[in-house]
Amino acid sequence: MPEHFSKSLIEQFRDRSLDVSTLSAIAAHLESCVECYELFREAFRDKKGGATARFTLSSAVWLKDEHIEYEQIVSYVDGSLDAEDREILDKHIELCMRCRDDVRNFVAHRQQIEPELKIRYVPYEKQPKWRHFADWLEGFRLPLKPAHAVYTLLLISALVAAIIFLRRDGSISHSGAPIANVTPTPTPNAPTMPNPIPGGSAIASQSSSGADKSRGGPVDRRQPRRISLAGAEAANWRDPERLLVSLRDGGRQISLDDTGALMGLGDLPASTRRLVKETLSSGEIQRPAALDNLSVEKGGVTRSNFTVQPSLKLISPGQVVIIENKPVFKWEPLKGALGYKVYIASRANWDGLSSPTLTPTTLEWTPPTPLRRGETYTWVVSATTEKGELTVPASSEPERKFKVLSERGLSDLMRLKLQTSSRLALGLFYARSGLVYEAEKEFQLLAAENADSTLAAKLLKQARSWR
């Protein structure tokens, strides 16, 4: 080992272009030799250049390259990921259009094949024609004597005559196709089963549950049968008279029958299906607890030095939950205002932020940094006039509060939107989360699609009443 290393060797060390043992030897030497260590620093800085290097702690930077694999897509759509995995995938999906498209495509595929899972296909066991004949002959193991041949011919003649007679009578329906196809009565929105495959293909029959991959006993090729109900989605041929409620929903038909079976929403997670069923059964939606916490309260401090309140009204947000964590704060103009200032404070710890003084023509403001998700905020606008400062809402008025949708709520929403286009499901999700305006919008579309439905109108009315 030399006393000191050359500059070129140190540069090779810096570039990591040496073999492992040489790198180790130089590293060990640098730790004890100040001169060589300084040489390394010099070489390293030569490479780095003048500017200060920086690094980011944003996971978005590396997550964008962590594309989703098939198994992850399945777990994501099935909702079987743990919270952390889901958070990671949500972040990636937000950044990566390709994976977002992959998930969307997969969700669409799931929706498309949902009714198809009830159809049973089995292989058509083709046998050469000579084999059928040989099998037939197998039954005649007796020595072929002339008398037997005569009996056989007589028997065949009788059978042929019987078949001709029955066919004329129409009592036997005969299919020339080697296999049968039974098309279950489709739901109004279910795709129609295509015709039997020409030349002999698969049997379309039944299954007790489309979602379960059950491999039961042999399938009756000629007489597919309907079986008893095992699950709501299996019942696509149900008696319409048993339906409690039926709605058109984003191009599909959804319904709930008197046994509590929900049809047409097989693509939804269990919790959302439950919510939809409860709503369809009860015919109403519960006011979310989140809104109770945002209901009007009195403010605690005097914020105005005016005795008579001139007109300054806050427009939005207020008394609802919002999705955006950088909402736009809007207010109506105040006559004679010289400028405005917006103050936002967290209800949890009164941490806050404020806008700079805004010009009199500015009537909205977006905070430069996002608000914390899951937190409730209160906000005021302070207008400067020649007479002094006016803050709205005043202490005598209800506080203007809103809540930012939590991280969990946002990721649930993203997943739901990827999974379904159901107005009802999305509307109920929004309603339950306190996203009043979004719920109202979905129910409005649902009501437009179901002009004759009192239920759709009622849902819309309820959501509107929460504003």
Add this chain to the structure above:
Amino acid sequence: MDSTLLAFLQTTDADERERLLSNLILEQAAPSVRQVLSYRLRFCVGKGGRSPTNPDAEDLYHDVIAKLVKILNEFQAQRKNAGIEDFRQYAARVAVNACNDYLRSKYPSRARLKDNIRDTLERHPSFDIWRSEQGETLCGFGAWRNEANKNSFHERARKLEEQPEIIRQERFGILDSQKIPLPKVLARIFEWVSCPIELDSLVNATAVLLDLKERQIESLGDDSDLSASAPSGGELRYDEVLEEKAALQKLWDELRRMPANQRQTFVFSFENSKGDDLLSLLFDAGVTTPSQMAEELGLSLDLLMGIWKEMPMRNVDIALLLGVERQQVNKWRYRAMKHLEKRLLGPN
């Protein structure tokens, strides 16, 4: 375990190591990799790794070989094999993954079709998908699974594998995927072929039947296909910068407090705005030395130097190094990032 691999991992002689490495790569891995590339992608790569008419094939082949060399060198430095029993099979698996990545990035529509087909095979009561004893992914009617051992590969299956277009000529024409559901298409193919077939064969045949077209917007190595919508300004609240030296000291202090897996994952993958690795930065800043870092990471200096050569590492490579799934590495790295965000940048 493979005797050559075992000898390679145990030898301390540099010449012997080179000889065994050549043997592992050229005699064992390369034929497997060529076979996988030919089978999966119909990429023809010669013994010397040349494919004059197909630069993609050459690139992919050399990428896989380079990855295998890297893995072997890392295992050698650690004197461990991360549970490799059969190196040929391991090389084939690495090649299959590379082919899948290639297909996914080059042919996203086909990759999506494959996902849909896999899902249908797994969920539909009539179909099944399974691994043969030879490690192939086979599929067909559920009833065929138990007969799979008979290895009743049919002439039609071979034809379909070699020339998927045949399925259209034979009897089907082009199907309208909007009108005919995927399970029905699969049933028709299975009916025609009359025996279990490889998943990729099925995907190719289905793509032919559905007249699947790729949008010509993507190319390998082009990040534009990611179309990473830039996070909104608000979402970048943690994307703050830290001044180098003081920040590096704080960073290292925090890393030392972290669970070992998170610490390793973070250090191995770290890269600053100029592409510098963490070891170089910390050593240059006088925050820590290579020996101290090796100790903190629970590694020998030699092994750390071996890994240093590869830094910054991708998560998938860290997963191979640590012998865990990529998702596990993602989680460790994510936790490390969140911890650091919280500790170094505060709640806002």
